[in-house]
Amino acid sequence: MGRNRLGLSFEGLDLYARRLEKLGGDIKNVAEKCLVKSKEHITPKLHQVMSRHHLTGATEASIDENTSVEWSGTQGKLPVGFNLGSGGLPSVFLMYGTPRMKKDQAMYNAIYGSGIKKEVTQIQQEIFNDEILKQMGG
Amino acid sequence: MEDKLIEILQGFAYPVKLQGSLSENEKYPDHFFTFWNNNSMSEGFYDNKDHSLVYDYDVNFYSNDPELVYTKLREAIEELKKQGFIISGDGYSVASDEPTHDGRGVHVLYRKN
Numbered sequence: 001m002g003r004n005r006l007g008l009s010f011e012g013l014d015l016y017a018r019r020l021e022k023l024g025g026d027i028k029n030v031a032e033k034c035l036v037k038s039k040e041h042i043t044p045k046l047h048q049v050m051s052r053h054h055l056t057g058a059t060e061a062s063i064d065e066n067t068s069v070e071w072s073g074t075q076g077k078l079p080v081g082f083n084l085g086s087g088g089l090p091s092v093f094l095m096y097g098t099p100r101m102k103k104d105q106a107m108y109n110a111i112y113g114s115g116i117k118k119e120v121t122q123i124q125q126e127i128f129n130d131e132i133l134k135q136m137g138g
Numbered sequence: 139m140e141d142k143l144i145e146i147l148q149g150f151a152y153p154v155k156l157q158g159s160l161s162e163n164e165k166y167p168d169h170f171f172t173f174w175n176n177n178s179m180s181e182g183f184y185d186n187k188d189h190s191l192v193y194d195y196d197v198n199f200y201s202n203d204p205e206l207v208y209t210k211l212r213e214a215i216e217e218l219k220k221q222g223f224i225i226s227g228d229g230y231s232v233a234s235d236e237p238t239h240d241g242r243g244v245h246v247l248y249r250k251n
Binding site: 092093096097098099100101102103105108109112113114 | 155157158159160161162164166170172174176177179194196198200231232233234235241243245
């Protein structure tokens with residue numbers, strides 16, 4: 001299983017993007033800002049939940065801190081969470097549990113929970129709103 | 139809601155267990171499902187009441203047959219979809235306590251009005 005990747009996702013994203021483009025905004029730059037801010041919101045929460053599983057520190061050390069967005073055509077993506085190839089494999093045990101071990105719900109929620117999804121949506125929407133206002137001279 | 143999920147999975151004639159519920163000494167069945175309820179969220183608010191609930195589950199399939207891990211989970215996904223569950227994607231690998239077994243899981247939602 002690969003690392004998780006952040007994407008842009010909120011209701012009306014297309015409308016926001018079209019409006020910003022019409023106003024002459026730099027969509028790519030705004031999208032990158034959204035992804036980086038979203039990651040900066042999630043990553044400290046992961047460190048916080050990992051403090052309960054601090055045996056060697058290797059799993060926590062595998063948390064991806066890179067904020068360089070990878071672009072493939074018009075799709076920008078940013079890895080978030082644990083790097084499985086660099087010591088993060090135990091995170092799979094914690095995140096999903098095993099038949100003998102209950103999952104760490106707090107860790108799962110820090111990436112996949114409905115609360116974090118709403119927070120990330122709000123962050124991304126606010127960035128688009130701010131940029132539209134800025135382009136409008138607000 | 140859990141009853142419905144369990145009933146559908148039991149239709150495959152393999153044991154269905156709560157994730158994390160096997161004891162240390164309990165032997166893994168050759169093939170089995172596990173599930174876990176991540177959350178249940180209220181939606182569709184009007185008149186100060188919630189008019190629908192969204193249940194959020196993990197469904198996992200473990201087996202000592204690596205091929206079955208893929209094929210059986212896919213069959214389960216199809217059956218769950220037929221029964222009204224919302225599933226996106228083809229699943230992901232999940233960890234097994236036993237080197238003899240592999241596992242795959244999928245994220246499953248159900249909206250109850």
